[in-house]
Structure formats: structure tokens, C-alpha cells
Amino acid sequence: MQRRTFAAGLAALWLPSLARAQAPLAENPFGLGVASGHPTASSVVLWTRLLAADPTAAPGGPVTVDWTIAADERMRQFVRSGQAVAEPAWGHSVHVDVDGLEPNRPYWYRFTVAGKASPTGRTRTAPAPGERLAALDFAVASCQQYEQGYYAAWRHMAAEELNAVLFVGDYIYETSWGHDLVRHHGSGRTLTLADYRNRYALYKSDPDLQAAHAAHPFIVTWDDHEVVNDYANDISPTDPDPKTFLAVRAAAYQAYWEHMPLPNALRPAGSAMRLYDRFRFGDLVDLHVIDDRQYRAHNACRAELKPGRMITDCAERLDPARTMLGAEQEAWFASGMKAASARWNLVAQQTLMAELDRSKEGGRHTFWADGWDGYPMARQKLIDAIAASPVRDTVVVGGDVHSFWVTELKQDFTQPKSATVATEFVGGSITSQGPPEKALQEILPHNPHITYAKSGIYGYGLVTFSPKSATLQVRTVQSIKDAKSPIATAARFVVEAGQPGAKPA
Numbered sequence: 070m071q072r073r074t075f076a077a078g079l080a081a082l083w084l085p086s087l088a089r090a091q092a093p094l095a096e097n098p099f100g101l102g103v104a105s106g107h108p109t110a111s112s113v114v115l116w117t118r119l120l121a122a123d124p125t126a127a128p129g130g131p132v133t134v135d136w137t138i139a140a141d142e143r144m145r146q147f148v149r150s151g152q153a154v155a156e157p158a159w160g161h162s163v164h165v166d167v168d169g170l171e172p173n174r175p176y177w178y179r180f181t182v183a184g185k186a187s188p189t190g191r192t193r194t195a196p197a198p199g200e201r202l203a204a205l206d207f208a209v210a211s212c213q214q215y216e217q218g219y220y221a222a223w224r225h226m227a228a229e230e231l232n233a234v235l236f237v238g239d240y241i242y243e244t245s246w247g248h249d250l251v252r253h254h255g256s257g258r259t260l261t262l263a264d265y266r267n268r269y270a271l272y273k274s275d276p277d278l279q280a281a282h283a284a285h286p287f288i289v290t291w292d293d294h295e296v297v298n299d300y301a302n303d304i305s306p307t308d309p310d311p312k313t314f315l316a317v318r319a320a321a322y323q324a325y326w327e328h329m330p331l332p333n334a335l336r337p338a339g340s341a342m343r344l345y346d347r348f349r350f351g352d353l354v355d356l357h358v359i360d361d362r363q364y365r366a367h368n369a370c371r372a373e374l375k376p377g378r379m380i381t382d383c384a385e386r387l388d389p390a391r392t393m394l395g396a397e398q399e400a401w402f403a404s405g406m407k408a409a410s411a412r413w414n415l416v417a418q419q420t421l422m423a424e425l426d427r428s429k430e431g432g433r434h435t436f437w438a439d440g441w442d443g444y445p446m447a448r449q450k451l452i453d454a455i456a457a458s459p460v461r462d463t464v465v466v467g468g469d470v471h472s473f474w475v476t477e478l479k480q481d482f483t484q485p486k487s488a489t490v491a492t493e494f495v496g497g498s499i500t501s502q503g504p505p506e507k508a509l510q511e512i513l514p515h516n517p518h519i520t521y522a523k524s525g526i527y528g529y530g531l532v533t534f535s536p537k538s539a540t541l542q543v544r545t546v547q548s549i550k551d552a553k554s555p556i557a558t559a560a561r562f563v564v565e566a567g568q569p570g571a572k573p574a
């Protein structure tokens with residue numbers, strides 16, 4: 070009886086003009102959870118994606134979804150509501166740009182379709198530009214290989230007091246890898262739009278990840294595994310033909326947009342999608358989010374690159390024409406740094422930015438071609454732009470290297486006494502397996518600008534800003550093999566305003 074009412078309700082929602090067979094929605098159409106993101110002082114984006122009963126069936130027609138946002142957790146103090154259309158061409162994803170909100174306060178939201186309500190999510194608007202703030206709290210997360218661990222870290226993050234979560238890349242992995250897997254993708258390498266959609270759906274089916282999304286707004290950027298490992302612009306190591314690779318990139322970018330709480334304005338066009346953006350948090354933080362994958366030059370000395378992608382004596386590495394951000398984003402970054410006026414600059418990006426000479430004691434300098442070390446002149450430009458900002462204090466956060474790092478970003482990495490321009494905090498890995506801890510500690514003595522490096526631990530970073538200091542916390546779960554693992558603070562550092570570089574605290 071109930072089922073029939075549900076089906077009848079659904080039929081009324083499908084547009085009647087569509088001739089092809091309609092795939093019914095799943096019993097729980099909100100099985101991928103809800104999310105919010107891209108907060109400004111007056112707006113947020115609300116997200117969900119409707120699940121079909123049979124995810125392999127041809128997509129049905131457009132579906133109208135109702136949304137409501139309220140000022141209280143029980144959704145009694147109505148603020149706004151409306152309808153959005155989940156379009157089959159966009160995977161029945163729903164992206165609602167809600168504006169007219171008040172700054173710096175929580176809101177609660179939910180969706181309904183065919184008489185079924187989604188879980189209630191909580192979000193938060195950014196403080197008004199210029200509002201005097203005593204503190205801001207951000208979490209930094211990246212790298213959540215689904216097979217290598219459970220998402221206990223996400224469940225703990227849901228309980229943190231945060232203004233926003235910064236997710237800096239590797240939301241999905243396109244292949245299976247690693248040892249001691251706790252669960253499985255159940256499918257091979259992602260190549261098509263359907264493959265990428267199914268991979269996101271699998272990751273997003275995890276209740277702990279859903280809890281984090283339902284608790285905080287996310288500000289996101291991507292790294293390589295949202296498309297293919299170590300891809301650079303229009304090619305990847307497994308697909309050096311731009312024609313075929315760009316078709317994969319278009320599918321991957323579309324699925325990314327479909328599954329992230331990103332505004333409608335950022336919808337990708339073909340294989341292009343602008344993701345870099347800027348956010349203002351009161352008088353305390355100017356946040357600059359960058360994309361170092363889409364526009365970068367190909368790896369240096371590509372012909373000689375072996376798996377592992379390490380390079381020594383590669384003159385091409387130092388070519389000043391080699392870009393990481395592309396000319397347009399580089400200019401955007403430099404002008405944003407010049408115009409910044411908050412107490413702190415915060416740069417959210419993909420990977421370790423500090424130079425890391427990976428040579429064994431006494432050996433020739435060895436660098437990783439895929440990271441910033443493969444693009445040292447582009448890094449220099451970025452550091453010069455940070456140094457030219459009227460805002461004296463900058464914190465750079467990153468991910469990708471599956472370990473935690475605190476470093477000093479030097480004006481000149483070849484001179485240990487050179488000025489420190491900014492403080493870097495790489496906020497670990499949710500579950501993706503990191504490098505051997507012993508190998509990492511061996512290379513630290515000849516990289517003196519590195520304050521802290523730790524592998525073999527998993528979790529996320531917390532960054533708290535006040536007018537006088539920034540606090541960096543390494544939050545780690547006891548075991549990624551235990552979905553109920555407790556969390557603890559493994560290390561804590563403080564950056565005093567006016568003195569870049571972090572000290573243990």
C-alpha cells in the first residue's frame with residue numbers, strides 16, 4: 070500500500086513529455102547523504118544526489134526536489150524554501166545556491182522528494198567581511214582511499230567545532246591499491262562517466278563521511294586521483310594522448326561537480342572546470358583555494374621518468390616557463406595576494422609545497438617530479454606573490470603525501486638562513502597509506518626548513534586562527550582498521566603573528 074502511494078507520487082513528479090522508460094528512485098533516494106559548501110557571508114550551496122532503484126538502469130527524467138533551510142535544528146524557524154530540478158544529464162544531483170542569509174551563523178536544511186525527507190544537515194555562513202573575530206576554526210583533510218581504512222576520522226570531525234572543512238584532494242581513487250585492505254571498490258579503474266559516478270556513490274555511501282558533510286560546510290579542491298594518478302593538464306602517465314585523456318578528464322570533472330557542494334556557476338564545460346576561488350572570513354582570514362592540476366606543465370624530464378617519478382640532474386626542472394597554476398590563475402593569485410586585507414592569508418592547495426630533497430646522505434639532490442619540487446620556478450613565483458602581500462602572515466595547507474608536515478616556506482630554499490615567507494601545514498591523510506616512516510626520517514636532516522614530518526598516522530589537521538596566533542593540531546585515529554577508533558591530538562604547533570614558522574606547543 071505504502072509502496073503504491075510512493076510510486077504514484079513519483080509518477081506525478083516525472084515530466085510527462087519524456088517518452089523513455091523512467092527508472093524509479095531507490096527506497097532511500099538520499100542514500101548518499103546531504104552536504105553544504107562554498108559559504109559566503111550571505112549564501113551557501115546545498116547538495117544532494119538522488120539514487121535510482123537500479124543504478125545501472127538508463128537514467129529517468131528530471132525530478133523536482135523540495136528544499137528548506139531553517140534557523141534551528143528542529144526546522145521550526147523557517148527561513149527559505151524552494152524547488153530544484155535533479156537533471157538526469159547531471160546524475161540527478163541537486164545544487165541549490167541559497168542566498169539572502171545572515172552572516173556567521175548556523176542553519177539547518179533538508180530535502181524532500183516523493184514524500185520522503187532527507188536527513189537534516191547543518192551548515193554555517195561565513196562571517197561578514199570586516200567583522201571583528203576572536204577565532205576561526207578549519208579542518209584540513211585529504212586522501213580517503215576507501216579500501217585502506219574506515220572513516221572514523223570523519224565521524225570525529227563531525228563533532229569538532231568548525232567554520233568549514235577544507236578538503237584538498239583525492240576524494241576518490243580511480244584504482245585499487247595498497248595492502249591489508251578492509252573493504253573493496255568492487256570495480257576496476259574508472260574511465261567513463263558511469264564509472265566515476267559509481268565510485269563517488271560508493272565513497273559517499275559511508276555513514277561517517279556523510280556525518281561530516283551533514284555537520285559542516287565544505288570548501289573543496291581536487292588533486293590527481295579524482296581523475297588519474299599523477300595526471301598533468303591534458304595527459305597522464307597511463308594515457309599520454311590528450312585526445313583520449315581529455316575525454317576521461319571531462320567524465321571525471323563532471324562526476325566531481327555532481328558530487329560536491331559546488332555552485333551551479335562552476336558546472337564544468339567539457340573537460341574544463343574552474344575550481345580556484347577566494348573566500349573571506351571576517352577580518353581574520355582571506356582564503357585562497359587553488360587548482361594545481363588542470364593547468365600545469367607536463368612533468369619535467371618525462372622521457373627518463375620511472376615509476377616513483379624521482380628526478381636528479383634534470384635541467385628542464387628549472388625552466389622558468391614551467392607553470393603549476395597556468396598564467397591566468399597565477400595572475401589571479403598574485404592580484405588576490407596584493408588585495409588581501411584580513412589578519413591572515415590562508416592558502417588551500419594540493420600537495421607539500423616546501424622543497425624536499427629526497428636524496429640519501431651524501432647523494433645527488435633528488436626531487437619528486439609530480440609535486441611542487443618538479444615546478445620550482447612556479448613555486449618561487451607563488452612564494453614571491455605571498456611575500457608581496459600586505460598581509461604579513463600566511464598559512465599554506467595541503468595534502469597528497471599521506472603524512473603530516475609542518476614546514477617553513479623559504480624565500481630561497483638553497484639558503485637555510487633565508488627569510489621564512491609562510492608557514493605550511495600538510496594535514497595528513499584520512500586513510501590512504503603513507504610512505505615508510507623510517508625513510509622519511511632519514512631525509513629530514515638535509516631539509517632543515519622542515520619542522521615536523523610524520524608518516525604512519527592517519528586523520529586530519531585542525532587550524533585555529535586568532536588575531537595573535539594560529540594553532541595547528543595533528544588529529545589522528547588510533548587505527549584506520551577500526552571504524553570505531555578513538556581520536557587524539559598527536560602534535561600541536563603555534564605560529565605567532567608576525568613570526569612565520571611554527572613552534573611546538
Ligand code: FE
Pocket residue numbers: 211212213238239294469470471501
Ligand atoms: Fe592521495
Ligand code: CA
Pocket residue numbers: 238239292293294469
Ligand atoms: Ca594525490
